[in-house]
Amino acid sequence: MMIDQPTAAYTLGEMEQKAACCVPSPILQVRDLAVYYGNNAVLADVSLDIHKGCITALIGPSGCGKTSFLSTLNRLTDYHPGVQVRGQILFDGHNLRQESVDTLALRRRIGMIFQRPNPFPLSIRRNLDLPLKEHGVRDPHLRKRKIKQALKDVGLWDEVCDRLDSSALSLSGGQQQRLCIARALVLEPEILLMDEPCSALDPISSRVVEELIMRLRGRYTLVIVTHNLAQARRVANYVGFFWMRERVGKLIEFGQCRQLFEAPTDALTAAYVSGAQG
Amino acid sequence: MMAKCLDHLRSKDGRWNASLALLTAGMVALLLTILLFLMSEAWPFLISADTGHGGNRLFTNLLQNPGWYPLEGRFGLAPMILASLAVMLGAILIALPLGLINGIYLEFYASAAFARGFRLLLNLLAGIPSVVFGLWGLTRLVPWITQWQPPGASLLAAILVLSLMILPTIALTSASALASVPRELHTGAIALGLRRTSQIIHIMLPAARSGIVAGTILAAARALGETMAVLMVAGNVVQIPATLFEPVRVLTANMALEMAYAVGEHRASLFASGLLLTLVVWGLSWMAYRLGRHQRKFARHD
């Protein structure tokens, strides 16, 4: 197993840097969102705004509906039999929950990264090539350029440029996760949803990915689910705190990162974040 | 509704879904045809009332053993059902202990290189067509038994050939069942200072039990459904054998022998025996499946 070397090689150079946020201009507006599995509500009454170019972290204990919330944003819930979603999600002013929305195009604009790295059992190149082809990028030179750029953006290029045709599964865990991020970036999405992107990685790889996330701020809008409060505090501009109430997940508090961590309005939030501090 | 369907067909996934579902429906229709066809062909035999003795003909045929003489209108399946069961049980009785011990040998005793060669041999033999085993039985085993106790073509010959046929399968499935026992269990047994024999008999075998049983049941299903190898060496006389050296005819061999010219009730009775075999083999496979699932659960929980 290779361990990512935190040397200059992976430094995420070349990325266009924008001001580290954050003029509050909402790109996603969630209103009264509820998610049901069969007849059981797992999430209810969620209303929040995701702001363009910012990092929004969602924290809270396991099983309180954060991942379900994330999957509603790119309508991956469509694929989960028995799941019903109610409420409104406005993306650029249009409700993305309408039947007529082209979900495939939507998912190109809203990418997603999962907890466990899931590169396809294909070559490294084909992992990035496949989504491009599927979205109709026919010019092979263009695809090649985009693949190179995406790999550079996540700092993988120098590590894999000489073995693009070997299996993606031969990479280490951290490299695999960065490849998955590259695979999402190659489609040039506007929003990137990340479901505990670091929790399955060793501390060093985790640091590298976290640093990458920081670098993506400004160019992309990021929504991150994390259990690591310290991480949330380090990277996020906005933080949402979820908690189970009467066996239904609720958004307890949502606000600017510093405000939520240092002066939470809700007692529950205070207890949760101070528990982490202590 | 209509418009929604059309809309659905317009997307690539919708088209795939629709065409594959159609394909599946077509195939299920074809396969159901096979089952329905079997039943409809067997139907006259299943329902026909016995005019002579009263009561249902099927019942009489199965239980009262009037013998199998189609020319005389007597269709007693009992001797052949018993023969099928006897051949299967005999084969299992020989192949199970031997196969199991070979599984143990492969997992715990054989050197790595030899085990690889042995596995290769077993895999090769598991893939050998039954007709080749039948040929071997007919030209080697039957003359050999004839010298000893004529006529040679007998229940014993059928049992021996079948047990050779299913031995590789049982050995391989037992070995893989033993291999899938969690490693900690074995190391635990070693750490307790158990003797090797006790490790295997008291720890490993019980842990691998359901996998071994499932493999054995599958082998039994194969033995029950086997036609050619048995047909070639069993002598094919319809009777309830008194000794191992008497010839028998099993249900499958009966179908192969008589199908070509059977008509009317005779034909229906052959299809009925096919249906019967199908049900029994299906029951056996289902049991194997349940046990196999149990084994997997067991492995996961540890």
Added chain:
Amino acid sequence: MIDRVFSTVVFAAAALVVAALVWVLTDVVSEGAARISWAFLVTEPRDAGRAGGIAPVLVSTLWVLVIALAAALPLGLGVAIWLSEFAPKQRGFAAYTGITLDVLAGIPSIVYGLFGNAFFSVYMGLGYSLLAGGLTLACMILPVFIRTCESGLRQVSDDWRQGAWALGMTRAAAVCHVLLPAARPAILAGLVLGIGRATAETAALLFTSGYVDRMPESPLDSGRVLAVHIFDLSMNVTGGDGAAYGSALVLIVLIVLLNGLAQSLVDNWFKRRISQ
């Protein structure tokens, strides 16, 4: 002490089994090798198979195999994909399909022979022909093939499905580009199983493809496959045992070769899908 007794028993049993299996194998190989020559493979049988070769029998065997696989593989793969990826999970139609398949996988081959004779030969009017035989075998290997492929696809990690969907790929694209390559071992196993059963089958072919031992000119001709040839030589031909062993050896070698071929073909095809 007990250990020693036990290990003696184990070694003795292993030796017994190895001896028995090697006995069968060497018999077939030595008796068969004495008969096999190039001429044996390329000439027609004469004198009911006592003399001459097995050329038409080999050709018929390959015809039946090709017809069976050509019918069973696309159909089977399609159905397996639908069952594992598209069908509503474990409800209604899909569940019944699963049960039907299980029942059908348990039907002894001779029963498929009865069905093939009545359905393909008589009802469809194909007569005793390689086509009728091949289609009967296709029915026979379909249930097992579908079940193997389906469970192979189901075992593919959901992570990859989610990943593909999250990239805005259609289900169809996910199946073609990600799931099928990932399910390769199961598909290969199903294929090998199908080849093995189709090449070795005798009972189902007696009443469908018949046993005319002449060179088939088209799939509508009757033809005798190797397994039936071995059966006929050993049962019905005095002095036919030598040729039967020769044919048996050819059949075994053929099965081994076909399995190797299937392996390399599948590997190659998937290798192209994986890199590119």
Added chain:
Amino acid sequence: MFQRLTGLLLAVALCLSAYGVQAADNRLILTGSSTVAPLVLEMAKRYEQQHPQVRIDVQTGGSTRGVNDTRTGLAHIGMASRNLKPTETGLRVHTIAIDGVGIIVHRSNPISSLSNTQIIDIYTGKIRNWKDVGGRDLSITVVNKAEGHSTLELFLNYFALKNSQVRPSIIIGDNEQGIKTVAGNPGAIGYVSIGAAEFSQARGVTIKRLPLEGVAASVAEVQAHRFPLARPLNLLTGKSPSPLARRFIAFAQSEAVADLIADQFFVVPR
């Protein structure tokens, strides 16, 4: 990928049906009696030599299969080594040769004749050892035919037996299998077509024929109408056979095949 596969399958299907249309006129399928089959096979070979575009396939399976296949249309011509039963309607019979059914034992067996009662006792299981009929101390292996074969029906009729009275040790199908079984077992007794038995003996197979009621089981005795267990070998067709089937039957009944009938140890019908 799937469109391409479907296309391929369609193309294959089209080719096949084209083949079928072309092939149907020149093909003839015969099934039935294993006694008649070797003779018809030789006739078919000669006919094919004279008419190269014709293809004739011959398969065995018993007389009753010949009857059934002809009635279902699986075969153009059926072969039967017996006359039709009253229930088997809708067929035409064309006799092409005469044959007898003879008792055979292993060549090493010292017995040279058996009376009808002895044969009945052996077949009904009253006598189980050769020494009871004056032979060696060797248990008797009774070889019986499977039902559906006319040789069995003829045999049972002649000895006034029912099949349920017979206590067989082995059941066999075709003549050849009976000969092979007897040749491989010194204690065996069986009954087969005389033509097939003589044909095998001429090639050195280890069997011998026993006389029946003092009449030697040979072609000559069948020809002289002295052998008691004789039967016709027939070809069967539906009421309106195809022109090719008609021509082949005419050929099979002509002088042009008399030598083939003699070679197979059968008798040309008068």
